[in-house]
Amino acid sequence: MLRSPSKFVRSWITAALVGSVLVGCGSSTEPASEKAAAAGPKTDVTVEPIKATRELTDTGGVKVSLKKEPERIVCLFALCDDILTELGIVPTATNSALLAHPDFLGEEKAKQVDVIPGGFIAPEVEAILSHKPDLVIGLEDTHGKLAPALKDATTFWPMQPATWQDSVGYLRDVAALTGRTDEGEKAEKSFRAKLAEAEKTKSDKTALIIYGSDENFGVATPETDAAASLFPKLADYPWKSRGVEGSYSLEEILAADVDVLFVETMSFGEADGKLSEKLAENPLWGKIPAVKNGDVHEVNSEVWAKGRGTRSLGIVLDEATAALR
Numbered sequence: 001m002l003r004s005p006s007k008f009v010r011s012w013i014t015a016a017l018v019g020s021v022l023v024g025c026g027s028s029t030e031p032a033s034e035k036a037a038a039a040g041p042k043t044d045v046t047v048e049p050i051k052a053t054r055e056l057t058d059t060g061g062v063k064v065s066l067k068k069e070p071e072r073i074v075c076l077f078a079l080c081d082d083i084l085t086e087l088g089i090v091p092t093a094t095n096s097a098l099l100a101h102p103d104f105l106g107e108e109k110a111k112q113v114d115v116i117p118g119g120f121i122a123p124e125v126e127a128i129l130s131h132k133p134d135l136v137i138g139l140e141d142t143h144g145k146l147a148p149a150l151k152d153a154t155t156f157w158p159m160q161p162a163t164w165q166d167s168v169g170y171l172r173d174v175a176a177l178t179g180r181t182d183e184g185e186k187a188e189k190s191f192r193a194k195l196a197e198a199e200k201t202k203s204d205k206t207a208l209i210i211y212g213s214d215e216n217f218g219v220a221t222p223e224t225d226a227a228a229s230l231f232p233k234l235a236d237y238p239w240k241s242r243g244v245e246g247s248y249s250l251e252e253i254l255a256a257d258v259d260v261l262f263v264e265t266m267s268f269g270e271a272d273g274k275l276s277e278k279l280a281e282n283p284l285w286g287k288i289p290a291v292k293n294g295d296v297h298e299v300n301s302e303v304w305a306k307g308r309g310t311r312s313l314g315i316v317l318d319e320a321t322a323a324l325r
Contacts, residue, residue, distance in 0.1 A: 038222065038232040043196040047189045050172050050181040059169025060160050066135065069179050070155075074116065074128055076138035076146075078302065079161055082309025083171050086187035087180040092131045095123050098302050103315055125149045135177075163222070163229040164195075167309050191310040198317050199233040203324035205259035207235040208290075211305055212275055213266045219248045220264070226308040227316045234317075235260070235324050250284045260323055261290040264301040274298050297323050 055065040073089065075081045078096035085104050091113060099110040114131065118124040125146060128136060133154045138146065140158035150156040161167050168188055175184025209220035209228050220228035221241040231237035238256060239248065265275040276296050279285045290296055299319060303312045 038237070039199070039202070040232065043192055043199060043233070045189070045192045045196050047185050047192065050175050050184045052179045052181055053176050056173060056176055058157075058159070058173045059166055060140075062140075062158060064155070064157050064173070064177065066155055066177055068134070070134035070177065072131060072133045072135075074131055074133040074136045076116065076123055076128075076136065076143050077120070077159075078306040078312075079139075079159060079167065079170065079308040080137040082167075082307045082311050083174045086171060086309065086311050087175055087178060087183045089178065089180065092133060093128070095120055096302070096306060098307050098312070101300065101303060103303075103311065129153050137174075161226055161308050162224050164226050164313055165229075167226050167313065168192075171310055187310050191314055194314055194317050195230065195233065198230075198321050201321070202233065203235040203260075205235050205324055206257055207231055207237055207260045207262070207320075207324060208239065208253065208256070208258045209262045209264065209304070210253075210275070211264035211266060211301065213272075214275075214278055217275060217279065219253075220305075225305075226313060227304050230313060230316060231320070234320055250279075250282060254284055254288055258288055258290045259293075259295060261288065261296045262304070262320070262323070263296060263298050264305045265298060266301055266305070295323070 054067070054069075055063075057063050072092040073080070073084060075084065075091045075094045075096065078098040081091060081094055081096055081098045081104070084091050085099070090105070091099075093114040093116050095116045097110075099105040099113055100107045104110070105113070116123045116127050118127065121142065123143070123146070128146075128150070135155050135157060136146075136150055137157045137159060138144070140160040143156075144158050147156050147158070159170055161170060168191065171188060172184055175181050209225070209231070210217045211220055212218055219239050221239050222229040222232055222237065223241040228237070228239070242248075261276075263274070263276045265273075276298055280291075285291055297319070299316075303315050307313070307315075
């Protein structure tokens with residue numbers, strides 16, 4: 001049986017996938033009224049002014065206080081890299097590969113940014129502190145355990161984004177604390193305008209984002225995944241979170257008549273093939289309309305799964321709307 005990674009695995013993505021047995025919960029089709037509700041109100045393109053500050057309560061309810069404007073920032077997950085790039089800041093050190101993407105710093109410039117050893121799950125505290133950071137930004141449910149070790153040496157900021165609205169909120173928060181208010185407003189305005197434009201031509205096709213490695217796969221849902229949170233505005237996206245222990249079976253996906261599939265292959269160490277190629281070994285895979293019609297799109301997981309910020313989500317919008325036409 002195909003297995004699906006837990007929500008915890010989805011949070012840190014770069015670790016080995018931990019499987020939980022798929023549970024079948026009936027049809028995933030939705031009435032038209034529910035589809036409209038899932039899309040939410042039309043995107044507001046208004047951008048409120050951002051005020052520079054040294055102290056705030058962030059979009060997740062975490063209080064952050066700095067003695068001075070941070071100059072040396074260490075990123076322990078990709079949303080941080082995304083936000084800093086939008087603000088015109090290069091992190092002192094990072095723990096993701098996002099910066100190498102051509103729409104960020106590109107491979108050559110990214111090589112100039114030190115990488116924190118220890119991997120995503122267990123970045124080395126000594127290495128972090130060796131950069132004398134004014135601010136360290138990490139993913140709360142993964143890096144929160146580092147807080148005690150960093151407490152007396154620097155400011156640790158735990159973030160926990162789930163939706164695109166969270167990402168915009170964190171962009172505004174970082175802009176306020178770094179004094180890059182103009183850059184923050186510009187980035188937010190650009191993203192909101194792109195999303196508002198995309199939803200004007202919403203597709204009637206049924207879309208799906210899956211992620212994983214080998215026979216393990218999961219469904220990205222709007223409640224827990226920033227990229228997926230855009231999709232109810234772009235297409236029919238009838239997938240809802242089933243919590244930590246629940247996901248969708250391939251049988252349910254087949255029953256939903258998915259027209260366009262986006263696949264995020266998670267590689268751990270050396271590349272070992274695409275997820276879509278591995279799923280092709282299952283006879284049910286070839287029966288999905290998107291597969292039969294050649295509408296399966298392997299996407300960059302660094303951007304789609306890990307980036308989460310407005311620059312990454314802008315790329316997602318570009319690629320998704322092109323595929324959904």
